[in-house]
Amino acid sequence: MTPEPLFEAPWHAQVFALTVHLNESGRFDWPDWALRFGATLKRHGIERDLNGGDDYFVAWLETLEALLAEDGSADAGEVLQMRQAWEAAYLRTPHGAPVTLEVS
Amino acid sequence: MILPMPHDHTHDDHPHSLLPSEPALRVKALETILTQKGLIDPAALDEIIDTYENRIGPRNGAHVVARAWSDSAFRAALLEDADPVVSELGYYGRQGEHIVAVENTDDVHNMVVCTLCSCYPWPLLGIPPGWYKSDAYRARTVREPRKVLADFGVELPENMAVRVWDSTAEVRYLVIPQRPAGTEGMSEADLMDLVTRDSMIGCGLAKAP
Structure with a gap:
């Protein structure tokens, strides 16, 4: 099982x-x-x-x-903004590289 | 509020990292905000996940049940007031809840449900299975417990009463299943292997040796 x-x-x-x-x-x-x-x-x-x-x-x-x-x-606006920041971080990070919020 | 949906990735060559699902992004957002404000410690989150994934589970409950089967003084104390007895074995609720042990006998079979949400004796059984959290189980167990038992393949004698216990945030129940026949003289460790998770929720019976 x-x-x-x-x-x-x-x-x-x-x-x-x-x-x-x-x-x-x-x-x-x-x-x-x-x-x-x-x-x-x-x-x-x-x-x-x-x-x-x-x-x-x-x-x-x-x-x-x-x-x-x-x-x-954590108010709703704050959460939405942070969520968008994470989405942007994923979209700009090459596949396989660690995803971070800061633009390096 | 309309949020953009994550991209639908069906191909293998991602130019960028795979975008987490919408709720996963929102959880990450909460974690980041609360960490930046100093309200949470990210290491504590990992510790909690590790605890539930590796250290807390139905083996804990099986330990309590096997001890109750083997030691009548322990069993009496457990049924009287479970909290001090199980804490002595190292199991206690971090959410301040009380644990109540209910014993199956020849006359009564106990079942546990949470009609409010999914309250469950975490320290003894770990995280509840999906079906325990489903609307179907939560609604039907109170209404037609014998039919739910039949779905689990459990048929009880006609004259055996079925008692359903509705858990709350404050009180969580552990079913002590009946000790199977033919287990006389078995060690506590061997008995533990007969105690299934479902038998401690009351949706199953202990296994035969």
């Missing part, structure tokens, strides 16, 4: 770890997180049944983004 991978995609692991780390450093408590996350899952689940894979972590990420925007640690 092949074991199922723990996380289907690296970003699932990253967003999971980021959330656990923020919780452990006291940014929010876990019951509060679970309530917010449960509400996002419920909203996403209205239109179609979630399969517990990618759609689960999409809901997870959306919950975390909303929470961080609300507490002022």
Whole structure:
């Protein structure tokens, strides 16, 4: 029997770890997180049944983004701008080279 | 808000690096922002991922179950108040949750679900499988637990009650499956191999030796 991978995609692991780390450093408590996350899952689940894979972590990420925007640690505009900066970094970096934000 | 979609790469010769998926870019953005503000330590993220990928998993729960099968004083203490007992074995929740052990008997079979999201005894079972997080499992287990069990290939005697435990952020359940027949005198290490992840969620039974 092949074991199922723990996380289907690296970003699932990253967003999971980021959330656990923020919780452990006291940014929010876990019951509060679970309530917010449960509400996002419920909203996403209205239109179609979630399969517990990618759609689960999409809901997870959306919950975390909303929470961080609300507490002022990362507002939506800031996140969008940084996301574009990363996209630009990937697009200008030759395949195989390490991708960094700074233009060297 | 409409965001550009990542390029659809189907060819092999990328002139530039393969663009991560949209959510992956957003996670990277969050990480960068929080690191720059000093709110997170990127090394701690790697440490957390390593812990869950390599050190925490159903073997921990199997250890607890095999001990409960072999040691009646341990079993009694576990059922009475699991937190101190499992912490003594080195397993404790970092999110401040309580662990409650529920025991299967000839009369009752226990199953665990989280109808809110996907609360799960991480320290004992690791990260939940995809199906545990699916809407189908979360909705059906409460409504028709026997049908869900049948999907897992588990048929219980008619007169056995099925009890479903709904996890919360504060309370996570561990099912102690019934010890299989023919395991008398087996060592704790050998017993551990019979304890499957699904049996500790209540969607399976322990394996026969």
